[in-house]
Every structure is written in structure tokens, then in C-alpha cells.
Amino acid sequence: MNLTISGHHIDVTPAIREYVQNKLERVKRHFDQVIDVSVILTVDNLTEKEKRQKAEINLRMSGKTIFVESVAQDLYAAIDTLIDKLDRSVMKYKDKVQNHNHDSIKHLAESDIPAA
Template identity: 50%
Template sequence: MNLNLTGHHVEITPALREHVTLKLDRVIRHFDHITSTHVILSVDKLQQKAEVTLHVKGKDIYADSTDTDLYVAIDQLADKLDRQIVKHKEKASTRHRDKQLDVDNP
């Protein structure tokens, strides 16, 4: 997986990079067909925002989270992304199963 990490008005420290990588690895264990990932971390006065766009086969998955603490925003983002990936994976397997049933029953 190709990870692109960008910071707007925030310096991407090794600790931030490590935290984002650790959280995204949890998402990858559910779904390994992710081609690239773009994470944007930004700071606006009191709001810390984390955004991610995952590029998977046939779809782009987007999630964002805002909090006063950037690490909490990243954690919330990972949870949202995890739910979306599981939902996408279930839909894909259901479609595959439905196509297989159609082929078996002409």
C-alpha cells in the first residue's frame, strides 16, 4: 500500500507518522485490496482535522474526523474507516455470491 501523508499548518513528526501508520495497518487487515492512501492532517485554531482517501479497486473511500486533539481525531478516523471498509467488503462479497448463484441457476 502506498501511503501519502500531508500536513496543513502542522509538521508531520515521526510520532504522528507512526500513529497514522499503526492505525491504518488495523484497517488493512480487513481488506488487502487497497492500492493507495492519502492522509491529510490539518490544524485550524482549536480544531484538529484528519482526513483520509483510500483508493480500492472500483471505489474511493473517504472519511474525516475533527477533534481538539489530533491523536483523538486520528483514532476516530480509523474507527470510521474500519466500519466503511468492512461494509465495502461485505457488499463486494455479496455481489460476488449473487453473481455466482445466477451462473449456477440458468
């Protein structure tokens, strides 16, 4: 898995990098077929009172790309909500891929087949 962490208007410190990597371990536990992860951390200085921290992630898997973004007053809070959203999206994708509960047509009885 390739991991890219970049920052816009912010220096990505080793503490932030390690925090993001530790949080991504949770996603890797649930779904390990990840090809590429790109994390972008942004600080928007709108006014002095209103500083907005934004975290975005692009998670590339075979056949699917998941994009999630989160905005908060604190960068660590934005990363936490980002990972929560990403974890839910990955679990939803994993359930779709592994869902084989439907019956094939050849195993259905003649009365269950819809008329054309």
C-alpha cells in the same frame, strides 16, 4: 500500497507518522487490496479557546475511493475516530463485494420467477 501523510498548518512528526501507520494496519488486516492511501492532518486556529484538529483520508481501491474525515480537539483523538470510521466503511465495502447470497434466475423454480 502507497501511503502519503501530509499536514496543513502542522509539522508531521515521526511520532504522528508512526501512529497513523500503526492504526492503518487494522484496516490492512481486514482488506488488503488497497492501492493508495492519502492522509491529510489539519489544524484550524479559529480562536485561542477553540482549536480544531481535523484528519482526512482518501483510500483508493480498485473501482472505489473511500473518503472519511474526522474532527476533534486532540489530533490523536481525531485520528482514532477517523480510523474507526474508515474501518467500518471498508468492512461495508468488503461485505458488498463478497455478498453472493442471491440465487441466479436459472436455479429458481418456475413458480418463483416474477411475471413480466
